[in-house]
Amino acid sequence: xxxxxxxxxxxxxxxxxxxxxxxxxxxxxxxxxxxxxxxxxxxxxxxxxxxxxxxxxxxxxxxxxxxxxxxxxxxxxxxxxxxxxxxxxxxxxxxxxxxxxxxxxxxxxxxxxxxxxxxxxxxxxxxxxxxxxxxxxxxxxxxxxxxxxxxxxxxxxxxxxxxxxxxxxxxxxxxxxxxxxxxxxxxxxxxxxxxxxxxxxxxxxxxxxxxxxxxxxxxxxxxxxxxxxxxxxxxxxxxxxxxxxxxxxxxxxxxxxxxxxxxxxxxxxxxxxxxxxxxxxxxxxxxxxxxxxxxxxxxxxxxxxxxxxxxxxxxxxxxxxxxxxxx
Amino acid sequence: xxxxxxxxxxxxxxxxxxxxxxxxxxxxxxxxxxxxxxxxxxxxxxxxxxxxxxxxxxxxxxxxxxxxxxxxxxxxxxxxxxxxxxxxxxxxxxxxxxxxxxxxxxxxxxxxxxxxxxxxxxxxxxxxxxxxxxxxxxxxxxxxxxxxxxxxxxxxxxxxxxxxxxxxxxxxxxxxxxxxxxxxxxxxxxxxxxxxxxxxxxxxxxxxxxxxxxxxxxxxxxxxxxxxxxxxxxxxxxxxxxxxxxxxxxxxxxxxxxxxxxxxxxxxxxxxxxxxxxxxxxxxxxxxxxxxxxxxxxxxxxxxxxxxxxxxxxxxxxxxxxxxxxxxxxxxxxxxxxxxxxxxxxxxxxxxxxxxxxxxxxxxxx
Numbered sequence: 224x225x226x227x228x229x230x231x232x233x234x235x236x237x238x239x240x241x242x243x244x245x246x247x248x249x250x251x252x253x254x255x256x257x258x259x260x261x262x263x264x265x266x267x268x269x270x271x272x273x274x275x276x277x278x279x280x281x282x283x284x285x286x287x288x289x290x291x292x293x294x295x296x297x298x299x300x301x302x303x304x305x306x307x308x309x310x311x312x313x314x315x316x317x318x319x320x321x322x323x324x325x326x327x328x329x330x331x332x333x334x335x336x337x338x339x340x341x342x343x344x345x346x347x348x349x350x351x352x353x354x355x356x357x358x359x360x361x362x363x364x365x366x367x368x369x370x371x372x373x374x375x376x377x378x379x380x381x382x383x384x385x386x387x388x389x390x391x392x393x394x395x396x397x398x399x400x401x402x403x404x405x406x407x408x409x410x411x412x413x414x415x416x417x418x419x420x421x422x423x424x425x426x427x428x429x430x431x432x433x434x435x436x437x438x439x440x441x442x443x444x445x446x447x448x449x450x451x452x453x454x455x456x457x458x459x460x461x462x463x464x465x466x467x468x469x470x471x472x473x474x475x476x477x478x479x480x481x482x483x484x485x486x487x488x489x490x491x492x493x494x495x496x497x498x499x500x501x502x503x504x505x506x507x508x509x510x511x512x513x514x515x516x517x518x519x520x521x522x523x524x525x526x527x528x529x530x531x532x533x534x535x536x537x538x539x540x541x542x543x544x545x546x547x548x549x550x
Numbered sequence: 551x552x553x554x555x556x557x558x559x560x561x562x563x564x565x566x567x568x569x570x571x572x573x574x575x576x577x578x579x580x581x582x583x584x585x586x587x588x589x590x591x592x593x594x595x596x597x598x599x600x601x602x603x604x605x606x607x608x609x610x611x612x613x614x615x616x617x618x619x620x621x622x623x624x625x626x627x628x629x630x631x632x633x634x635x636x637x638x639x640x641x642x643x644x645x646x647x648x649x650x651x652x653x654x655x656x657x658x659x660x661x662x663x664x665x666x667x668x669x670x671x672x673x674x675x676x677x678x679x680x681x682x683x684x685x686x687x688x689x690x691x692x693x694x695x696x697x698x699x700x701x702x703x704x705x706x707x708x709x710x711x712x713x714x715x716x717x718x719x720x721x722x723x724x725x726x727x728x729x730x731x732x733x734x735x736x737x738x739x740x741x742x743x744x745x746x747x748x749x750x751x752x753x754x755x756x757x758x759x760x761x762x763x764x765x766x767x768x769x770x771x772x773x774x775x776x777x778x779x780x781x782x783x784x785x786x787x788x789x790x791x792x793x794x795x796x797x798x799x800x801x802x803x804x805x806x807x808x809x810x811x812x813x814x815x816x817x818x819x820x821x822x823x824x825x826x827x828x829x830x831x832x833x834x835x836x837x838x839x840x841x842x843x844x845x846x847x848x849x850x851x852x853x854x855x856x857x858x859x860x861x862x863x864x865x866x867x868x869x870x871x872x873x874x875x876x877x878x879x880x881x882x883x884x885x886x887x888x889x890x891x892x893x894x895x896x897x898x899x900x901x902x903x904x905x906x907x908x909x910x911x912x913x914x915x916x
Binding site: 253254256257258259261279280281282283284285286309310312313348349350351352353490491520521522523525526527528529530532533538539542 | 622623651670672673674675677689691692693694695723724726727728729754755756757761762763823824828829885886888890891892895902903906907910913914916
């Protein structure tokens, strides 16, 4: 059985099912309880599982992420909600210095299977510090998985998969498409491989790699482009931002010889740069054009009036596509 | 320099640990603490009343603009106007104001034109481009993060031998962030010239103040850092003015930072994105509404013969006109240039950045 759900609803269902299946799973964060989270992702959880398992915490990301370390070490599986991407930084110490390191430091004795859920990226005309895309900062940290769904089906399956992982996961939630896409999601418990990129369409002319909310923009750009052009493109949803499924990426790059990467982060030292580096290392002789990055700019995310000039839209994506095809 | 505590009877004479809350004018508009009533002329009392009405109407306007889709997310100050006025009224022009995001009224009084505050919430960077001579930081959205900046400003002021005080305003939620504790600690250790002004409005979005901290008061947290702390009625503009006057003097003359907990209530939503009905009862709001700052100020001024229906109507009419003009200016203001995001980044540009700028220009001109 399945029915149509949005990403927010799919994540909510994953949390319900994860908490039902395993009583160690608990949700903590700011306004996750009575309010059900500012995006309503945790709606109904406190009502169903009580205040000890869906916890409104004091307003401190250091507290949420730091306490999660101890909770995890002592047998719980904490799912932390960071209210907006820009608010994660006070707790960053615990991610980089503790959550990602305990397994290594204790030679596998102590693990911290913490899940950190973060509404992620721009495009919803929110306030300052509510719209940044800093995924490369997280992917840069050894010892923690970074995952981002681009649709409701994967949102549920990836989160349920992360809940079963003995390792910590940063689960980025593309807030721009929280409610924009509605699709069939199975009612039953299922998992989606968190380490595997997905080839959404096979093709021979060009490899287009994207993820999260930018996957939707990429598809919009392709629809636009295909109105007046023919193109046998291969489309890859990266899904896992750490570790990256290079096997899928390289195989595709070797086949098409042209690669376009679309994401909304600042360009320098970004995920796209990392992908480009590895693709040229492993598939240089297959390449017919320089790898093209379509990204945000190396600037502070503008306030809402100018936000759309920062975020790559169909126009910038089509420009990048044209460039990589016409080289 | 030894502080003669008897010279600061509000701050040192009211112990939050005993549940003592300083008040001058009660909910009925009666002066219950005449010794502490600030020395204000009738004109000044009327000016305070006028500010309160202007703030309330400006807030109402912003909420309306947001509902019409002409403004972004907006945080209301409704019910907290006594804090807004009282925290700024006794300041010197050159004192610093370090706000979080629920200080629209404070910023206005401090010298930011209303249309500029509107611009910020409309999502235009020009909203944070204050006049050069205004000692004020822009809005700080990451809760509590600015408290430690205020400590730094107040620290530098002491080092420089300056005479300005950094007034930092925040709410109860901010007191949970680590930065708040670092700020208090630095203020104590480095003898900074600051006032920490907590608008305890009972809620951080849906999270009640009782979930925020297990301590009976926020004010008493000061003692752990070797600082004075005082709890006051934050809906009583005179209590706020009187306490802030003392705290400014204590900081200016004795390099001693006070934590003021102004007990108030956010009668509006957290922001226009929030629906408070989810997490609080109407009856609770109604109880607090009886204590809101305008009722008592209105009663007091009428009792003194400073205010009547005719004057009140005129104040409101003028405020509506003023606010409407400010809104019009903000709505008609030009957007920032598309290149501003590059040009304001650093003191010097660099080739890669110029290339990206050029890319955006070409993309926009296509």
